[in-house]
Amino acid sequence: MSDFIAMRHVTKNYAGVQALKDIDFQLKRGEIHCLCGENGSGKSTLIKILSGVVKPDEGSEITIDGRVFPHLSAHEALEQGVRVIYQDLALFPNLTVKENIAFQSFSEKGSPMVSWNQVEKTARGAMSLIGLDLDLNRLTGTLPIAQQQLVEITRALIGEPKLLVLDEPTASLTRKEVNALFEVIFRLKSRGVTTMFVSHKLNEVFEIAERVTVLRDGERIGEYVPSEIDHKKLVFLMTGRKYESALPSPVDPLAPNLLEVKNLTRNGEFTDLSFTVKKGEIVGITGLLGSGRTELALAIFGMTVPDSGSLLLEGKAIKPRSNSDAKKLGIGYVPEDRLRQGVIQAQSILDNMSLTVLEKLKTTLGLLDKQKMKTDAQTWVKDLQIKIPSLDSSVKTLSGGNQQKVVLSKWLATNPKLLILDEPTIGIDVLAKNGVHDLVKKLATKGIGIILISDEIPEVLSNCHRVLVMQKGRFVHELVPGPDAERDLLENFNLS
Amino acid sequence: MTNKNPGAQLRLQRFFGQNETILLLVLLAMVTAITAVSPRFLGPENLFSILLSASYTGIFAIGFLLVLVSGGLDVSFTAVATVAQYAMGTVLLANPDISPALALLIPLLVGMALGSLNALLIHYLSAPPIIITIANLNIFFGLLQFITGGEWLNGFPEWFDHFPQTYVLSFENADGVKYGLSVIVMIWLAVAVVAGVLMHYFKAGRKLYAMGGNLEAARRAGIDILRYRIFAYGFLGFCAGLGGMVHTLITQTVVPNTLVGHEFDVVAAVVLGGASIFGGSGTVVGTVLGVGLLAVLSNALTIMKVPTYWHEVFVGAIVILSITITTLSALAARNREKKYHAQ
Amino acid sequence: MLNNLLAASRAWGKRNAEMAALPFLLVGVVLLLSVAIEITSEGNVHFLSVENFGAMAAQIPELGLLSLAMMVTMLTAGINLSIISSANLVGVTMAITMLTFGPGAASAGLTLPLIVLTIVGGLLFSVLLGLFNGLLIAKLKITPVLATLGTMILYEGLTLAITKGYVISGMPEEFLVIASGDVFGVPYALIVFTVAAVVMAYVLQRRPFGRQLYMLGSNQTAASFSAVNIDRVILKTYMLSGLLVGLAAIIMLSRFSSANARQGTSLLLVTVLIAVLGGTDPDGGFGKVLGLVMALVIMQCITSGLNLLGISSFLTLGLWGALLIGVIAYRSYRAKNPGNRPKSVSA
Structure with missing residues (x-):
């Protein structure tokens, strides 16, 4: 040739x-x-x-x-x-x-x-x-x-x-x-x-x-x-850098269930799904795009209403009718389409970060406390190591990884118990990807329950405690990451 | 699905879901209902008069459709039409012996020039068309009023007076008064046919749709955006000039504020005709039906002796209703297509 | 001290790029008009005079309120074409109410309560008209241009039907005070507008609703994924727009002592012009009350100044248009030739 x-x-x-x-x-x-x-x-x-x-x-x-x-x-x-x-x-x-x-x-x-x-x-x-x-x-x-x-x-x-x-x-x-x-x-x-x-x-x-x-x-x-x-x-x-990813720190086996999903069904989207998430646990859900995984996330996040089945958060039955209900219950969701659903590109980093917590930033007069808004945002910038020119700059001046951290901070600010991350590293550089993964594992150690949705098998295997495989709206397999996990998945489930 | 041929069923649904089909059915239903109440409605004399009175709105609407399809917007066309009317009227009064062809050419040229000016400003300032054309509406109309002092023009030459009574088909009614299909209506229909052919059978027309659908992609495909903007806005300018001319022919006077302020009547008709306000879709047939529907409605209200001050309530209600139906049926159609293709 | 002031003003200009040119434009317009008027009137008429300010103050409130009503909807990437026809419908309804019950109330000595009730009722009605717009847009998902185009025609039609096309005139003296009365030389109407503008500025900048409104204007999908209740914000926006229209309607009715279906229809496009001149982005998400007020004052100066110069009001209309194109040309030039743009960070 x-x-x-x-x-x-x-x-x-x-x-x-x-x-x-x-x-x-x-x-x-x-x-x-x-x-x-x-x-x-x-x-x-x-x-x-x-x-x-x-x-x-x-x-x-x-x-x-x-x-x-x-x-x-x-x-x-x-x-x-x-x-x-x-x-x-x-x-x-x-x-x-x-x-x-x-x-x-x-x-x-x-x-x-x-x-x-x-x-x-x-x-x-x-x-x-x-x-x-x-x-x-x-x-x-x-x-x-x-x-x-x-x-x-x-x-x-x-x-x-x-x-x-x-x-x-x-x-x-x-x-x-x-x-x-x-x-x-x-x-x-x-x-x-x-x-x-x-x-x-x-x-x-x-x-x-x-x-x-x-x-x-x-x-x-x-x-x-x-x-x-x-x-x-x-x-x-x-x-140009070697990166060793650490496995997530183990979950206390006696820890109570944070989220319990029982026989959840939404016709045409997913059928009879049951699973649990403990405090501090990272549960991976993998499956092809269109397998119903985002639909499941939206149902837990209150943006759609399931037809049957139940949701329990900390043992209490919940029925979020909107995502602001879910937010109040302590559920956050980082959507898969960062540019359209995650960030508001034209607006400032400060405004993006505080959008979910505006009600909490009110003073007694009902006006926003601009000072608190800024100091809170600064704290997130430091904690999550976000690289920004200034809080007033628009989000579109940031790289993909930093934009995703802005979305994360917006939800962390609500002090969530459960965080659903839908394809959190799509279109992000390898290094920034690792940064997001480290952050997710760190959040879990603080007791937040995390559902990590991804169709990249290595991503779920190296960051989750347990992985659920979804196909055509149903769970078809559950496994614990280990040496043979990847081969197991690839051979049995036609995922790639 | 139990149906043996879902494809054919979808095609059928597409046909009946089409805006033009719905409009036509509504129009027919209205005509039937009105005729049942008042048989005089369906008489040729009344129908010809509806067509004549709708002619200039119809001409404006065709021009507006082209701009809308190309992804633009222009609310200054009524001012352009008025300027064109004044230009023609002034020349006619100053030189009554001017050749008719030349006199009738003036408003068209004025219209095209002002329309192109809109296109140039929108292109080079990369500003939203609605803002630029609002500004130009004020400029054109303000300067016109300033220069003419709002003076009315009338007393045009004899040939000008007789022009609208030139009939393609003529009849006499029981009282011996002549009536018929005026040549002016033919002008409207000619513009519609030309625009219809242009939009469907000419590459230029398809490029206008392409621009309205995805401007960036149109740019990448090598379309000369400026040229086609000038084409669309220039065409609307031409239609504004022509509509202004037709309006003057019908009323035989030029008055500064009969047209300005009625831009949204035309917008309503075009939108009723199924064109998207965001560009990229809309047909000439739909636009003609939209204009027709509103004209029939207002004529029917008159015939049924509904006081004129109630007319606008009906028009407004019809516009809101039809937009609601279109929006909802578009949503339904999308779901239907999704379902069909998911199978 | 001076350095601090300069630095602060530079920082302000950077944060408010869309209206940074307006203060200069305002000073320029005032200077130019003052000089021109002094020269042409040979020193007999002054632009910077109490009389002229009084005349300007009388006209600013209603146009200002209507422009605010337009602006809030533009911030959500919407528009409200029905503001003028809503104002007329509300004005006519209030006028008829006062004329119908006026004589009875006057004989019972209840004129004032009647006026208060009418005003409250008028404002409520106005909010309802806004709510209807909001419902069409939020619940039926009709695009704002089309929804408010429809209601514009509908509301105007209703007004025509109610008035049968006539002008309703002859309001009670006590009602006319709103437009003619003043405190220490400041007209009540101007106070109403100032309060409305200040409240609006606070609502937009410092209330959660205001921030949500801007964010939704830039990206409705992302705002909805951030647990912002889109429908509620849109409904509130159009109701707020309606409320501002109601205030304008009261002032207009009081100033003209009459109402009809087609009052001030030419103002519709002028309100868009003022909002955009003041830096409101017609694509949504950006725009501030301060910019709008500056644009409003600039326009009013030009109107009054040209009036003093004896120039036709129609030429003023043309100049407004030219001014807008000029400002847009300037902004487009700045956008294409950025001086010192903030650097973007790539990590």
Whole structure:
């Protein structure tokens, strides 16, 4: 196999900051290549240079198919068959599937009129390439995210695609959908299409990659074959630091149950769920996206009402009808979609942190005690080691890990007995992830009961006392993390 | 599901769930009910008069629809129409011998120019369209009033007076008075047909929908946003000019504040027609039906001798009711699609 | 001392970037108008005079209250297009109440109680009209533009139906005092507005409800996941908007001694203009009462100043629009060319 794309001595400076330092990077024809690195390691700059959106500094060299491009433009990259699919999809939700797929034909020169027959033919042809069968006349916005992504991939197949760059494509997909996506990638590989895959989920990297290039702080650390390195090694390469995660400290076996869930059912979402959480215990719930785990969390958090079954908190039956009921009972919930549900990006860190406890911050006159608001927030910043410019800065100036800590602090401020964490480290850097994990374990030692929901098996196994496996709205297994736990899960439960 | 063909059932539900279908059914039901009460309603003379009186609102609505579809908003079009009316009226009074074609071209050009100005400001200041067009509404209307002193214009040339009585189909009623399908109604229908074809069969139309659906994606797909904004707002300007002209032809006078202040009547009609206030959806057929529905309603109230001061209560109630139904049925449709595709 | 003051004002400007330009604009407008008026009137008329301030003070309250009513809804990323028609409906209802029961009450010597009852009733009615908006938006999930567009037409229609299109006039003398009376030269109406503005500022900045309102305006989903009762905040917002409209309606009815269905319809868009000029973000989440008051005073200065200069009120309308575009252009320029933006931290 020859190098399809070779980048040599690629350097990029942004106003004095070196985003990329003398990078060499090769892609072979038809390979599946993963690009790994923390946020700010230069991954996205590299993708942008490859797609001609960003010009590298002088001295950089890009060769595609043996042809040297001194100044690769977006247009040239497109012509050479480079297609990038960004994390935020670039679809038109109000247009039909066929129009979305064939949209580029609207920008072609020629007749100003739309040939609907041609649009349909083009769309059908492109879909057949990856064996996709969608209703062509359905509005794209009504499709599930995974299918929207397939529409976008299908769109990229118009013209002669040679390289498909997928930036964090699996962030919002269920495991089944991820499998379907991987199948599409293999199919394209058999047609000679190269795939460059960027993901934070390292287990997926090991699953699909033929080669891995690691970037750190704008430098190329090296190129590896996945079979020659393991998870720990890859983390070390990405972060440059060794990290030993401690197991959670043991729970007192005589401790009373904090939460008891009995035969909880909500039709169409989950069925007959029973489990307990002790004070200071971290209970993991794993299962695929769509297995009913978030729905269960929402029911305990009072945002939905279960059809049958009961909830007991500290031995007393509770029936939260809203999340403010749940808050008063001492239940907190860190939602899975940090950007949409967790933080209020445009507003200040101070306002975000105090949103759940405004009633507690009132003085006798009924006005907010601004001073107490600030000192409380400062305490959280210090306790959780949140890196912020100032309390008045907006949350959007923070990195993902720090934003998540702001969400955590908002709930810790309510002095919760039970904390439900739904995918708390999704899209967060490896190091920051460890920071969040340490924090969770520390909270448990203070007697808070924690439910940790995650589809990353290593995450639940290394941070929980017990793990429940959920499938199609039911618990199918319970286990205690141990040496064989991961193999047990993977072999018996088709989780990946 | 017991149904053998859920796909066909969904298609059927989609068809009946469609706003245009609902509107048409409501319109037909209304017409039937009114005719039962007062048979005179369905007579050609009354129908033609409804069409004529709705014509300028109808023209404004088509232009407004395009801007809405593209993801924009413009409340200044009534002021633009008034400015265009004054420009045409002033020229006509100063040069009564001016060729009719030239005189009728003036408001269109004025409209397009002011509409494009809106587009330029919205684009370059990247400010919310509603704010820019509120500001421009005040500027256009304030300056117009200032310059003209609010003077009424009338006494236009003879050809101008006769224009609306040019009939495509003409009849005589029992009293020997001529009536018929005025050429003005044909202007409205022509604008509607042109816009309808443009929005469905032309790439430019599809790009307007795309912009309204996802502006960032449209940008990435290489659409020249400024150009298409000028196109949409310019088209509304054109419609404002044309509507202003038609209004003057019907009333034969130009008065500063007959149109300004009624922008929301047009908004209500377009929204009633199923266009989303957030852009990206809406059809010409729906818009025409929306205008038609409100026109029929107000005509029916008149025929049934409901005092005029009650009319607005009905209009308001209908608007709230229809928006509620649309909102709820959209929610229901989403759930239905979800259920069907989950199976 | 001076340094401290400068530092404090700089810090204020940084925290309030959206209205930092307004004090300068205000001073500029006052200076320009004073000089222009002195020159054109050859020193006979002064902009900075008791008479002129009196004239301005008479007009500020109702527009200010209506603008506040618009602003609170804009903070939640909503809008209230029905403020003017609600004010007219409330005004007409109060007028009819007083005219119907006035003569009887006067003969029984109960005019004052009647007026008090009317005012209380008017305010309650106004809150109810706001509540209806809130219900459409919070419970039926209709977008605010459409919901209040509908109620705007509906309320105006009801007013027309009640009045049959006529003007209702001839309020009792005792009622007219609200607009004409004063304490130490400060009109009652202005006091009402000042109190309303101060209370609003406190509610927005220092009451839990106020903070929730801003947060919900920026991201409704995240606010709801933070155990904020979205429906209740929205209902309260539109009721508060209604209450402010009610106060404006009382002052308007007292000032004109009459009410009708189409009073002041041109003010609707002006209130949006004042809110935005004062730094309220039409996309929700940002905006302060202080900014709104400054914008209001600037607009009123321009109106009164141009009036003294003998310039048509229509030109004033045009100038308001131009001013808004000017301020937006300035903000857009600042956003594209940030001087010293706070650095973001990446961890």
